Amino acid sequence: MNVRAMAAAVLVAALAVVAVGVGGASGGSSANTLTVWLQVDAQSGWSEVVAAANAQFKAQNPGWDVDVQYQTWGTHLAKFDATLAGGNAPDVIEMGNTEMTKYSAAGAFQDLTAISFPNKSTWLQGLAASGRYGGKIYGVPYYAGSRVVTYRTDLFRQAGGKIPQSQAEFIALAKRIGAKNKAKTFSPVYIAGTDWYVAMSFVYDYGGQIAITRKGKWVGTLDKPAALAGLAAYKRFFEASSRAPAGSNEGTPPPYDVMAHGNAASTYGAGWFTCCVGDYKSKVAQFVMPSHTKGQPIPGFLGGSDLAVPVGGSKDKAAAWISAFTDNASMTALRAKGNIPNTTSLLGTSVNERAARKSWFVPQSKNWVNVENGNVLRTMLQRILSGRSSIKDAASVASDNITYTLNQ
Amino acid sequence: MTVAAEAIAHRSRRRPRLKRIAHASVPYLLILPVIVVITAILGYPLYKLVTLSFQQYGLAELIQKKGVWIGFDNFSSVLHDEVFWRVLLRTVIFTAANVGLTIGLGTLIAFLLVRVSTWVRILLTAGLVLVWSMPAVVAVQVWVWMTNFENGILNYVLTELHVGDYTGHDWYGSTFSKLGMVTLLIVWGAIPFVAITVYAGLAQVPRELVEAAEIDGAGPGRVFRDVTFPVLKPIFLILTSLSIIWDFGVFTQPYLLIGSSAVDTSNYLMGVYVFIEGYSHSDFGRGAAISLLMLLIVAVLSIFYVRRMVKMGEAQ
Numbered sequence A: 001m002n003v004r005a006m007a008a009a010v011l012v013a014a015l016a017v018v019a020v021g022v023g024g025a026s027g028g029s030s031a032n033t034l035t036v037w038l039q040v041d042a043q044s045g046w047s048e049v050v051a052a053a054n055a056q057f058k059a060q061n062p063g064w065d066v067d068v069q070y071q072t073w074g075t076h077l078a079k080f081d082a083t084l085a086g087g088n089a090p091d092v093i094e095m096g097n098t099e100m101t102k103y104s105a106a107g108a109f110q111d112l113t114a115i116s117f118p119n120k121s122t123w124l125q126g127l128a129a130s131g132r133y134g135g136k137i138y139g140v141p142y143y144a145g146s147r148v149v150t151y152r153t154d155l156f157r158q159a160g161g162k163i164p165q166s167q168a169e170f171i172a173l174a175k176r177i178g179a180k181n182k183a184k185t186f187s188p189v190y191i192a193g194t195d196w197y198v199a200m201s202f203v204y205d206y207g208g209q210i211a212i213t214r215k216g217k218w219v220g221t222l223d224k225p226a227a228l229a230g231l232a233a234y235k236r237f238f239e240a241s242s243r244a245p246a247g248s249n250e251g252t253p254p255p256y257d258v259m260a261h262g263n264a265a266s267t268y269g270a271g272w273f274t275c276c277v278g279d280y281k282s283k284v285a286q287f288v289m290p291s292h293t294k295g296q297p298i299p300g301f302l303g304g305s306d307l308a309v310p311v312g313g314s315k316d317k318a319a320a321w322i323s324a325f326t327d328n329a330s331m332t333a334l335r336a337k338g339n340i341p342n343t344t345s346l347l348g349t350s351v352n353e354r355a356a357r358k359s360w361f362v363p364q365s366k367n368w369v370n371v372e373n374g375n376v377l378r379t380m381l382q383r384i385l386s387g388r389s390s391i392k393d394a395a396s397v398a399s400d401n402i403t404y405t406l407n408q
Numbered sequence B: 001m002t003v004a005a006e007a008i009a010h011r012s013r014r015r016p017r018l019k020r021i022a023h024a025s026v027p028y029l030l031i032l033p034v035i036v037v038i039t040a041i042l043g044y045p046l047y048k049l050v051t052l053s054f055q056q057y058g059l060a061e062l063i064q065k066k067g068v069w070i071g072f073d074n075f076s077s078v079l080h081d082e083v084f085w086r087v088l089l090r091t092v093i094f095t096a097a098n099v100g101l102t103i104g105l106g107t108l109i110a111f112l113l114v115r116v117s118t119w120v121r122i123l124l125t126a127g128l129v130l131v132w133s134m135p136a137v138v139a140v141q142v143w144v145w146m147t148n149f150e151n152g153i154l155n156y157v158l159t160e161l162h163v164g165d166y167t168g169h170d171w172y173g174s175t176f177s178k179l180g181m182v183t184l185l186i187v188w189g190a191i192p193f194v195a196i197t198v199y200a201g202l203a204q205v206p207r208e209l210v211e212a213a214e215i216d217g218a219g220p221g222r223v224f225r226d227v228t229f230p231v232l233k234p235i236f237l238i239l240t241s242l243s244i245i246w247d248f249g250v251f252t253q254p255y256l257l258i259g260s261s262a263v264d265t266s267n268y269l270m271g272v273y274v275f276i277e278g279y280s281h282s283d284f285g286r287g288a289a290i291s292l293l294m295l296l297i298v299a300v301l302s303i304f305y306v307r308r309m310v311k312m313g314e315a316q
Helices: A003-025 A040-045 A046-060 A078-088 A100-106 A127-130 A153-158 A169-182 A196-205 A225-241 A257-262 A271-276 A278-283 A317-323 A328-336 A351-355 A369-371 A374-384 A391-408 B001-011 B017-024 B026-053 B057-065 B075-078 B082-117 B119-133 B134-146 B153-160 B173-201 B208-214 B219-248 B254-258 B270-280 B284-316
Strands: A033-039 A067-069 A090-098 A139-145 A147-152 A211-214 A217-220 A267-272 A284-287 A301-306
Touching: A003 A391, A003 B017, A033 A040, A033 A147, A033 A196, A033 A317, A040 A271, A040 A278, A040 B001, A040 B026, A046 A317, A046 A328, A067 A301, A078 B001, A078 B057, A090 A317, A100 A301, A100 A369, A127 A139, A127 A301, A139 B284, A147 A153, A147 A196, A147 A257, A147 A271, A147 A351, A147 B082, A153 A169, A169 A225, A169 A369, A196 A225, A196 A374, A211 A301, A211 A391, A217 A391, A225 A391, A257 A267, A257 A271, A257 A278, A267 A271, A271 A351, A271 A374, A278 B270, A301 B270, A317 A374, A351 B057, A369 A391, A374 A391, A391 B057, B017 B026, B026 B284, B082 B119, B082 B173, B082 B284, B119 B173, B134 B153, B134 B173, B134 B254, B173 B254, B208 B219, B208 B270, B254 B270, B270 B284
Parallel strands: A033 A067, A033 A090
Antiparallel strands: A090 A301, A139 A301, A147 A267, A147 A284, A211 A217
């Protein structure tokens, strides 16, 4: 082989390597594949809605394929960081509304302001706000979820219970249910000890807050009297109603599993829990968790997800898929599953939608996600419920920690 | 060997200088592929890690693929963080407990293997190999199920055996019990390696030495201290230093068993701490600084053993 031929061969090989690199950077496994990261909630709850959106997208974009990869809340951000560094981020990613701000601020997403998504003018205010940063839209509201009480009608009836109108009534009912079901693992109202979404609802119910801004700085406020009263109410409620260990979390086991095992008469959690209570599916109903003030609902955490388009991928195709996945048909199907649709035009008066009327949200700081990852609130709750430290001590440690983390 | 080298040297004296150089470079050329591979898979990441540790490198820098040089700021912020020192102390204690238990129990099982009948030995060895070959993630998941408070088999069995009422008992209630469960899991997983290695080593202990000692009236303890242990010393040194390195940086077991929603500053081990600081908080520069410090600490911890091993090698 002469030198020139060899040089040509080397050049071709080098170009091939470059091409492979570029191919890898486009995100999908092949050029015409749209990679979508959704949470497993979609897989277990509404996979047919995903399939319908994929079919619609493929019909409108011949030659394109969709690769939906299901993620878990606990690990998807670390994986996302790795793909951002490697230049192979997914084309569409589902982000929790509490996770959006940090990534929008860091420039991880493409600007979607100019794209006309379905129902854009009637998006749910609270959810749409989490997708905006610096006046631009980075996240399309996907769905919201309020929290409601899912209960076994047979066990409630047995205890002579009407739907409780206040926390005091609910505690009394829980005690009556507990008296009739004495198994040590049986919870009248199953709540995982460190489920901070539930605990903070009590805090906001008593007028407390997690943190506020003062002179441009964040100040943790869990050690203030109103918040302490809320934490005390949470402890009272938990002790009267749940047999979950102080350190347990709402991920393992999921509360609906505990109900499916027959180990709980009710639980306070996501609206779609009715899907997965096993044999008791025909015996469950839902109501709005009451406030300590009679006749009022407790302020619930308005959880929710946005769909964002990471930098590097095809914006148009990603937006097309998001449009298919958030159109009226998809949203109607999601609503039928007990979720709150992303548009007020489809909002009804279901129990979830009534529960969503009064809601609270986490401090909108780009560092909030570090408070979550550091399990600051969960640690506080475990200390309180296990009696390892007083409510006041645990809350002031957590509050100082929050002040420090949010201002970093 | 030396004769051949002399012969080559003798012949090459008559050759032109260039050829001589080419000849002398053969060993280096032969070793070159290895050096290239090591540089690529170890040296380059290490170089990146060091440069990363001197940069402000967060999420925004990650996306732009360009960090900001900040000198020793990452190191000084870590060294001034009391969490770091608490985690370090906890990890050192944890490592000592784990290494001690692993080596101790592993050695006892090795002695057991020597004494039992052939078919029991085969059964035991098969069991040990099965444990050793189980992927850590799978093992953790099985342990999570077995120790689950709601319907784990551990609580059920303990209650049925009337050990006590363990219904709904939470095995992860306190920091001590969390790390205790992690220790159990790690020791369980690491014992096979120690047991099988020590068992293989025991075959090297000259039978006549043991017999001679026994005739002179030495009990089993004395035999172990004065005969078996000195012979097996190199093996114990290697096992201990490897175990220290593994246990000090262990991540999979504590992170998955304690769970991502329960790891916090009160139960971080070094491996989990660096993951949370680096990845969860997207502060990769700080994470790199911590992992370099970790590297340094492990080096200090195991230098004693490595030196002993080198000395032993020289003596031989």
